[in-house]
Amino acid sequence: MDPLTTSLVKSSFKSIGATPGGENAFAQSFYAILFAARPEIRQYFPAAMDLQRDRLMRAVGYVVERLDSPETVLPLLAQLGRDHRKYDISDDHYEAVGEALVTALAGLAGPELWTDETERAWRSAVELIVTTMTDAAHGEPGPPTWVGTVLNHRRVLDDLAIVRLQLDQPMPYAPGQYVSVQIHSRPKMWRYFSFATPPNSDRIVEFHVRRVSGGWVSPAIIGETAVGDTWLLGAPLGGVGVWQNPERSQLMIAEGTGIAPLRAQLMNMPRLDGNPPTHLFYGGTYPYDHYDLDVLWALSRTSPWLTVVPVAENRDNPWWFPGISTVPAGMHERVTGQIGRVVAEYADWADHDIQVVGAPSMIRTTKYRLMAAGIDSRDIHHDPLY
Ligand SMILES: Cc1cc2nc3c(=O)[nH]c(=O)nc-3n(C[C@H](O)[C@H](O)[C@H](O)COP(=O)(O)OP(=O)(O)OC[C@H]3O[C@@H](n4cnc5c(N)ncnc54)[C@H](O)[C@@H]3O)c2cc1C
Ligand code: HEM
Secondary structure, three states: OOHHHHHHHHHHHHHHHOOOOHHHHHHHHHHHHHHHHOHHHHHHOOOOOOOOOHHHHHHHHHHHHOOOOHHHHHHHHHHHHHHHHHHOOOHHHHHHHHHHHHHHHHHHHHHHHOOHHHHHHHHHHHHHHHHHHHHHHHHOOOOOOEEEEEEEEEEEEOOEEEEEEEEOOOOOOOOOOEEEEEEOOOOOOOEEEEOOOOOOOOOEEEEEEEOOOOOOOHHHHHHHOOOOOEEEEOOOEOOOOOOOOOOOEEEEEEEHHHHHHHHHHHHHHHHOOOOOOEEEEEEEOOHHHOOOHHHHHHHHHHOOOEEEEEEEOOOOOOOOOOOOOOOOOOOOOOEEOOHHHHHHHHOOOOOEEEEEEOOHHHHHHHHHHHHHOOOOHHHEEOOOOO
8 A cells, every 4th residue: 555545544543533432433333334234244243242342443443553564464464364264254244344444434534534535545445454354364275263172171270271172183373373262152252362382293272261250251261161172263363472583582571371372482492493592571460370380490491591580469479378389499589579660670671572461451561661661662572452
């Protein structure tokens, strides 16, 4: 897309976002238009759409903001297109979605902002989004979904389970990627989970799932999963966290189950030629949150290039937690504090490739702390859909 078209799309989207209700109004209007024009499309979406309604909108916003960096957005759209094969939709549905996007935007913008030029610019942006997704979907020889059978479900904390499944066929994913998952008891409620292990010849994958109170899917996974259950998995997504430059030192920062995609990469690194110095900061509220430390310590014992620094906001476990969280000899002591601040004050991280994985608020705070410490934001990576 030429620079003028790109800037028209970006500026009009910004103005629309600034109107009362902004993103929410866009989502509401988009779905109302789409389902009125093509009622049969409603069946693809979950019955309760209030929570997830903004996901498609957020993706459009993300793409629009980065239209001038095709190297970032085109691979993401291609992955989304391959992933969307799980819905069993057709090109004709994409046309309807594109049309609903344009109509919703025009309605929100109003006649003053929505000139013919703006409409033309938006139509070419939508065309780019749709063709990138559909081309990738058509060009993908692999299956649209994989079936995983639960082999093991281990509750490592009251609200956290490690689930291992065996896939029905090999899935070519890179350590650091995630996948969208549908469990049997929650039809149409796809949720993302990160692979916690690199691919292996037995087609066994591992996920670390934390319960979100009041959530639809995670409480069911923690509380109801049984050996033999089958899950449906879409095509792998993401890549921000995937190994980029073996020449540069690595800084990895994770909180909670955010450790999963990082430990998958760490487990894969010894298989590669030469490893750069790598620091992993593993955050939690209490020491007991470091449920994966034993594995990370085991990795660091055989990988001299790896330093694991556990960080907890509280020095001690709460009184009701049974057991003591001790650090074995030779391993880095726990640091107490807020993870972003601890990392930023620990060392000068200039010239490192930095990955941050965790809740959106933790990603924002950590990024802010690092940038305040002089780190170039281009060196800080996190997945866009978080
Ligand atoms: C790229 C990516 C990778 C992910 N990887 C993992 C993973 O490896 N392990 C894992 O456990 N989860 C992971 N998640 C989160 C996961 O996809 C679900 O969002 C989460 O399990 C909640 O789903 P739910 O159906 O239980 O809650 P929902 O029914 O979707 O949400 C219920 C309520 O909780 C809020 N909410 C949703 N998620 C969170 C959250 N994380 N913290 C606080 N409030 C929340 C919602 O806004 C809503 O109000 C990942 C998310 C993304 C975007
Ligand atoms: C314009 C191109 C599109 C973009 C950028 C887009 C983007 C997204 C994103 C980011 C999500 C959330 C993550 C996911 O489940 O993969 C999503 C979900 C979804 N998309 Fe799309 N999509 C597009 C087109 C379509 C089309 C044509 C359909 C067909 C009906 C469709 C149906 C769905 C459904 C059913 C969901 C699940 C929603 C939910 O879980 O609530 N999408 N889309």
